[in-house]
Amino acid sequence: MAAPQNVYDDRDFFAGYEQLRRTGTGLNDVLEQPALWSMLPASLKGLRVLDLGCGFGDFARRAMYAGARNVVGVDISERMLADARAQTCDAHITYRRMAIEELALEPNAFDLVVSSLALHYVADYAGALARVAAVLTAGGRFVFSVEHPMCTALPQQAWVRDADGRPLHWPVDDYRTEGPRRTRWFIDDVVKYHRTVETYVNGLLASGFSLRSLREPEPVAGETPVQIPGLDLARRRPPFLLIAADRLGVPGAI
Numbered sequence: 094m095a096a097p098q099n100v101y102d103d104r105d106f107f108a109g110y111e112q113l114r115r116t117g118t119g120l121n122d123v124l125e126q127p128a129l130w131s132m133l134p135a136s137l138k139g140l141r142v143l144d145l146g147c148g149f150g151d152f153a154r155r156a157m158y159a160g161a162r163n164v165v166g167v168d169i170s171e172r173m174l175a176d177a178r179a180q181t182c183d184a185h186i187t188y189r190r191m192a193i194e195e196l197a198l199e200p201n202a203f204d205l206v207v208s209s210l211a212l213h214y215v216a217d218y219a220g221a222l223a224r225v226a227a228v229l230t231a232g233g234r235f236v237f238s239v240e241h242p243m244c245t246a247l248p249q250q251a252w253v254r255d256a257d258g259r260p261l262h263w264p265v266d267d268y269r270t271e272g273p274r275r276t277r278w279f280i281d282d283v284v285k286y287h288r289t290v291e292t293y294v295n296g297l298l299a300s301g302f303s304l305r306s307l308r309e310p311e312p313v314a315g316e317t318p319v320q321i322p323g324l325d326l327a328r329r330r331p332p333f334l335l336i337a338a339d340r341l342g343v344p345g346a347i
């Protein structure tokens with residue numbers, strides 16, 4: 094299996110990504126995060142939370158504000174974690190530098206595991222699910238988002254446009270060929286792993302989870318927090334896939 098990739102520690106990539114996220118008006122903010130929060134338990138009060146690929150720690154801080162008992166944020170990137178630590182002054186949030194592929198935490202230690210837009214960087218999805226299942230208490234919830242397989246199928250990840258630059262259609266091909274795609278995002282050769290919706294769902298069912306909900310968020314008038322240029326394109330092809338699943342088993346049993 095390929096070694097974990099750490100593209101967020103590349104200086105140029107980090108600079109581009111940081112700038113994108115600082116605006117607070119990316120698709121993450123207006124589509125993905127509202128959908129993800131709609132799939133969490135009704136209350137986070139008292140929950141022990143793990144965030145895989147925590148990035149700048151935005152989710153960790155918001156989860157504490159929503160009543161979580163504590164949050165552990167895990168990320169492979171030292172640059173992302175340095176930023177997260179600088180923005181966080183809460184003793185109940187801890188950040189650990191660790192790859193999802195090498196996740197080693199106490200068994201049954203979390204009531205909620207979240208992963209926002211990180212699992213499409215991980216080659217071994219089944220392995221990641223096994224590690225999540227090991228640290229999640231029975232009955233606990235796992236909620237994750239990934240770039241939608243319609244977007245990861247082709248490496249170029251771009252609309253086909255007319256001579257005036259207007260988007261004609263989003264090309265999808267090689268859908269059933271799962272595996273790495275080398276794409277350009279701020280820098281060349283960013284590797285994302287394409288897998289089908291079937292694999293995302295059936296992987297969970299085969300790993301001891303029951304499916305709760307699946308979302309492909311779209312902009313909805315009156316609900317989507319801010320309108321940003323190009324947001325309407327998210328109705329023509331979904332940018333994100335989100336899944337919430339519960340770990341089967343009797344709570345408290347080992």
Ligand SMILES: C[S@@+](CC[C@H](N)C(=O)[O-])C[C@H]1O[C@@H](n2cnc3c(N)ncnc32)[C@H](O)[C@@H]1O
Nearest residue numbers: 101146147148168169170192193209210211214
């Ligand atoms: C698109 S960012 C999302 C950050 C954060 N979850 C958010 O939504 O704001 C993806 C994050 O996943 C991290 N990441 C990517 N591959 C990883 C891996 N194999 N193990 C741990 N973290 C990883 C990156 O370093 C980055 O911080």
